[in-house]
Amino acid sequence: MNGLKNSGIGRFTSNIIGLRDSFLKSFLREGKPTTDLSRTAVMANNFFLHVQGAKVHINTLRPGYTLGLGLISLYLLLITVVTGILLMIYYNPSIENAYNTVKDVNYVVFTGRLLRNMHKWGGEGMIISVILHMARVFYTNSYKKGREFNWIIGVALLILTFGINLSGYMLPWDQLSYWALVIVANIIQSPKEVTDVLGITKLFDIGTFSKELFLGGLNAGKEALTRVYLLHIMLLPLILFIFLGVHFWRIRKDGGLTKPEGFEIKDSDTRYISGQERKAEVFPANKTYGLMELVKAKTPAVNRDIENNVLSWPNLILAETAVFFFTLAVVMVYSFYINAPLRELANPLIPENPAKAPWYFLGLQELLSYSAFMGGVGLPGLALLGLALIPYLDREQQQIGVWFSGKRGKYIALESLVVGSVVLIGLLAIVIKYGWLRTWWPDIPQLFIILINPGNIWVGFMIIWSLFVIKRTDSTRMGAIALFTMFLLSYVILTYVGTELRGPNWAFYWSKSQWPLH
Amino acid sequence: MRKRFYLWVLFLSGLVLIAYISLTTYKEKTPEWKKHQAEYKELLIRNAKDEDIRKRAREMDIRLQQLYLGELNRIDRCISCHTGVENPLMADEKVPFKKHSGDYLKNHSVERFGCTVCHLGQGRAVNKKEAHGIGRETYWDYPITKLEFIQTSCALCHDLTFLKDKGGEKVVAGERLFRQKGCKGCHKLEGVGGVLGKSLDGIGSQPIAYFPMRYIKGEQTVAQWIREHEEEPRRVVSDSQMRVDVTPEEADFLTTYIMSLRAEEIPKKLRRLTGARLPDEIKDEGEALYKMYCIACHGSGKESVFDDAFKRTIPAITNPSFLRVADDKFIRENIEEGRAGTQMTAWKSAAAGLTEKQIEKIMRYTTKDRPKERPTQFGYSGYKVNVNKGEEIYASRCASCHGEYGEGGIGLNLRNPVVQNADPEMLAKTIRDGRESTLMVSFGSKDGGLNAQGIADVVAYIRTLSKKEYKLH
Numbered sequence: 001m002n003g004l005k006n007s008g009i010g011r012f013t014s015n016i017i018g019l020r021d022s023f024l025k026s027f028l029r030e031g032k033p034t035t036d037l038s039r040t041a042v043m044a045n046n047f048f049l050h051v052q053g054a055k056v057h058i059n060t061l062r063p064g065y066t067l068g069l070g071l072i073s074l075y076l077l078l079i080t081v082v083t084g085i086l087l088m089i090y091y092n093p094s095i096e097n098a099y100n101t102v103k104d105v106n107y108v109v110f111t112g113r114l115l116r117n118m119h120k121w122g123g124e125g126m127i128i129s130v131i132l133h134m135a136r137v138f139y140t141n142s143y144k145k146g147r148e149f150n151w152i153i154g155v156a157l158l159i160l161t162f163g164i165n166l167s168g169y170m171l172p173w174d175q176l177s178y179w180a181l182v183i184v185a186n187i188i189q190s191p192k193e194v195t196d197v198l199g200i201t202k203l204f205d206i207g208t209f210s211k212e213l214f215l216g217g218l219n220a221g222k223e224a225l226t227r228v229y230l231l232h233i234m235l236l237p238l239i240l241f242i243f244l245g246v247h248f249w250r251i252r253k254d255g256g257l258t259k260p261e262g263f264e265i266k267d268s269d270t271r272y273i274s275g276q277e278r279k280a281e282v283f284p285a286n287k288t289y290g291l292m293e294l295v296k297a298k299t300p301a302v303n304r305d306i307e308n309n310v311l312s313w314p315n316l317i318l319a320e321t322a323v324f325f326f327t328l329a330v331v332m333v334y335s336f337y338i339n340a341p342l343r344e345l346a347n348p349l350i351p352e353n354p355a356k357a358p359w360y361f362l363g364l365q366e367l368l369s370y371s372a373f374m375g376g377v378g379l380p381g382l383a384l385l386g387l388a389l390i391p392y393l394d395r396e397q398q399q400i401g402v403w404f405s406g407k408r409g410k411y412i413a414l415e416s417l418v419v420g421s422v423v424l425i426g427l428l429a430i431v432i433k434y435g436w437l438r439t440w441w442p443d444i445p446q447l448f449i450i451l452i453n454p455g456n457i458w459v460g461f462m463i464i465w466s467l468f469v470i471k472r473t474d475s476t477r478m479g480a481i482a483l484f485t486m487f488l489l490s491y492v493i494l495t496y497v498g499t500e501l502r503g504p505n506w507a508f509y510w511s512k513s514q515w516p517l518h
Numbered sequence: 519m520r521k522r523f524y525l526w527v528l529f530l531s532g533l534v535l536i537a538y539i540s541l542t543t544y545k546e547k548t549p550e551w552k553k554h555q556a557e558y559k560e561l562l563i564r565n566a567k568d569e570d571i572r573k574r575a576r577e578m579d580i581r582l583q584q585l586y587l588g589e590l591n592r593i594d595r596c597i598s599c600h601t602g603v604e605n606p607l608m609a610d611e612k613v614p615f616k617k618h619s620g621d622y623l624k625n626h627s628v629e630r631f632g633c634t635v636c637h638l639g640q641g642r643a644v645n646k647k648e649a650h651g652i653g654r655e656t657y658w659d660y661p662i663t664k665l666e667f668i669q670t671s672c673a674l675c676h677d678l679t680f681l682k683d684k685g686g687e688k689v690v691a692g693e694r695l696f697r698q699k700g701c702k703g704c705h706k707l708e709g710v711g712g713v714l715g716k717s718l719d720g721i722g723s724q725p726i727a728y729f730p731m732r733y734i735k736g737e738q739t740v741a742q743w744i745r746e747h748e749e750e751p752r753r754v755v756s757d758s759q760m761r762v763d764v765t766p767e768e769a770d771f772l773t774t775y776i777m778s779l780r781a782e783e784i785p786k787k788l789r790r791l792t793g794a795r796l797p798d799e800i801k802d803e804g805e806a807l808y809k810m811y812c813i814a815c816h817g818s819g820k821e822s823v824f825d826d827a828f829k830r831t832i833p834a835i836t837n838p839s840f841l842r843v844a845d846d847k848f849i850r851e852n853i854e855e856g857r858a859g860t861q862m863t864a865w866k867s868a869a870a871g872l873t874e875k876q877i878e879k880i881m882r883y884t885t886k887d888r889p890k891e892r893p894t895q896f897g898y899s900g901y902k903v904n905v906n907k908g909e910e911i912y913a914s915r916c917a918s919c920h921g922e923y924g925e926g927g928i929g930l931n932l933r934n935p936v937v938q939n940a941d942p943e944m945l946a947k948t949i950r951d952g953r954e955s956t957l958m959v960s961f962g963s964k965d966g967g968l969n970a971q972g973i974a975d976v977v978a979y980i981r982t983l984s985k986k987e988y989k990l991h
Contacts, residue, residue: 103642271523322524325531343657350727
């Protein structure tokens with residue numbers, strides 16, 4: 001008997017019998033996460049989880065602090081990647097087939113319409129969630145103490161989000177795609193306005209060069225579609241994922257998310273953590289481990305704030321899973337009811353009037369209507385530069401991890417919101433009612449319009465107002481709050497004006513029903 | 519909820535997800551066409567003549583059906599709902615199960631031609647609303663052709679000579695009306711025709727977006743637009759100058775024909791066009807040409823008519839009193855060069871595209887009633903004219919109809935080159951004798967109140983009009 005058990009066949013048989021256990025053990029090397037040790041090991045040893053710490057600060061788990069926005073952005077990205085890969089099975093990026101294959105996805109691919117809707121709304125949802133995430137990080141003062149560069153990466157991710165959305169908008173090759181492509185090509189060409197004014201277009205026509213590079217010719221056609229497709233499925237996502245990796249890595253190296261000094265646990269926090277947490281076995285409340293030395297963050301440090309950290313498994317993982325399911329459910333329900341638009345086949349002979357870019361660029365298009373160069377390149381470039389520089393121009397290290405950095409910041413934000421709304425809406429009202437320089441003096445040189453237009457005046461006002469706030473409060477953080485609030489405000493208001501109030505020939509209408517016929 | 523926030527979020531989101539995944543699956547598993555096909559299958563079983571057919575009907579698969587039409591480069595999925603289109607047993611059933619009417623499919627097999635080549639609509643779509651493409655919210659350029667206009671499609675591949683007694687009466691009638699109502703007087707087609715209206719080349723395959731639909735009462739389709747535009751041009755396009763007078767039935771015929779003017783997209787080998795033309799179409803005679811190019815504005819030409827849309831009087835060109843003073847050269851020049859500043863097109867081959875021969879034929883036709891007796895000579899060259907005097911007379915006697923600067927009104931435009939370069943003798947005779955059946959009275963008669971010298975002065979003044987500044991208001 002014994003001999004049989006030790007024979008090759010015997011061992012083989014017992015290997016088969018023990019297959020389930022041995023496989024599980026090899027998969028979960030530390031066994032089931034039932035003890036604090038194994039829970040820690042799960043986080044540290046798992047490839048996908050190890051970018052997060054073994055412990056997580058309770059502040060991070062409070063939904064009122066992060067609002068889950070960064071995670072939601074990531075999940076929306078994952079949703080669009082998965083649905084996008086599925087759509088790629090059918091989509092064919094040629095002007096003969098693109099439109100028809102999208103139609104086929106809508107009509108005959110099983111759940112194709114839903115997949116396309118989820119891809120579309122997931123992508124556009126990302127724009128909203130990324131902007132809100134940026135606002136959250138800004139208003140909680142989380143771009144300081146070593147996180148300055150990560151903020152810049154965040155700005156780059158925002159640009160990439162816009163770029164991927166825009167390139168995707170052009171793929172169905174319907175009227176919306178085609179005319180958006182034309183508008184974008186014109187925006188890319190807009191530096192020509194400046195070279196024209198300077199009279200050097202013949203020598204240095206950077207605008208037309210960029211446009212040709214983008215379209216693969218002077219007009220939007222099959223070359224353009226190939227390029228846009230390449231950008232959408234390959235180049236931009238590749239860069240996005242690399243930046244995303246760096247973004248997460250730096251958060252980890254910075255010791256997780258920011259948290260306020262003197263953090264105090266509240267009764268309500270028990271909602272967000274599981275009960276067994278308190279009986280710590282491996283890590284006593286007054287001890288931390290030495291690896292932290294390698295990490296740039298100041299907290300958690302020895303004997304400080306340790307009691308406010310709980311194990312990531314299961315607390316953080318549960319929260320993340322919940323947010324994932326929440327995001328997926330919202331996208332799914334929205335996509336179930338709202339169809340992604342698909343208009344007539346692209347027709348270069350029928351210009352849409354007004355030809356509008358996708359909604360997230362209509363604020364820019366409004367600026368563009370004042371001056372092609374300032375609206376298309378100058379002001380957005382300035383805005384992005386300003387955004388990127390915020391952490392370097394405001395270096396006050398107090399009140400990190402506190403919404404609005406306290407009461408005064410809340411007041412300043414509110415004040416800027418009111419003042420900004422009044423000034424911007426007033427400015428727009430003047431433009432809409434009385435026109436601008438070109439209306440008053442038709443022969444005025446274009447240079448004056450490039451230099452003096454409502455967009456520039458508004459940006460100038462934002463800068464002056466922020467300087468005024470800095471002077472008044474003696475705080476660069478307050479100035480930054482004023483500037484950022486106005487930036488968000490102008491994005492919202494200009495986008496609204498461009499989307500809802502602009503009709504044919506970019507004229508003003510209170511509603512779509514007043515548009516002249518056809 | 520209070521205790522385990524994230525668990526609750528997870529749980530509720532999970533519930534919502536399960537619910538919507540089920541809903542989506544249900545929706546995708548029960549598309550519109552499946553219901554139709556299931557009903558069709560039942561009909562098949564019920565209508566089966568013998569047990570063998572019934573058995574086969576029971577075995578019918580319910581699945582999405584599509585036709586890939588290689589020659590036409592399209593995909594039609596219409597038969598997913600219209601499954602019985604070729605089944606003789608379904609002759610008396612209701613749409614969508616019904617067999618195709620007539621014996622059209624005998625020579626136009628569904629496998630080779632599909633459906634949308636004749637009926638239009640969106641072949642790829644698999645629900646009624648989007649497949650038929652009616653209504654702008656479906657965003658489809660070519661909605662299904664209403665059955666009243668369906669003969670449009672016959673004319674894409676067949677000659678009218680063939681169609682006239684093979685079920686194409688409407689399109690044949692439409693073509694005849696098109697020639698006889700003078701449509702090409704304003705609308706260019708294949709390089710010939712006036713320029714007042716839109717060119718009609720390929721109009722039947724132009725997208726809906728070309729046509730402003732706001733004032734269309736019926737369905738928003740191009741065919742409906744054309745029909746309503748024929749019936750009430752100025753309701754559909756407020757500044758239209760179209761002169762048209764058709765009964766509703768004629769409008770149907772005309773629309774049927776006009777919709778068949780499509781940019782070529784059907785491969786030659788599927789077409790049966792021989793170039794044969796109807797007998798009355800071949801006749802390139804004066805009368806036919808007059809009807810094709812002139813009649814829309816000039817009508818019979820016996821009387822002058824004031825047109826509200828043109829804001830001017832259309833001259834009576836076959837009126838004997840006009841023909842008496844206007845010689846062939848003058849009329850030919852009028853047709854060839856048109857009248858600048860009026861709606862009259864220049865018809866020479868370099869402009870509206872008529873050949874010299876055709877113009878000659880039209881001229882012969884319009885002048886066939888020229889009275890034998892010639893008007894007495896006026897002898898304009900014998901008078902010593904006073905332009906200032908002429909201006910006075912013009913202001914008091916002529917300006918009320920012909921306009922202060924001769925720009926025309928109730929009366930003709932006197933500024934255009936044809937009048938300006940006309941023989942003064944002819945102008946003088948016209949003023950002296952007037953034009954019967956028009957508002958132009960005889961100024962040289964007893965009641966006219968102008969003596970010969972006065973007439974000569976006015977003629978002299980009129981011939982200076984083109985040099986005077988005049989801005990169109």
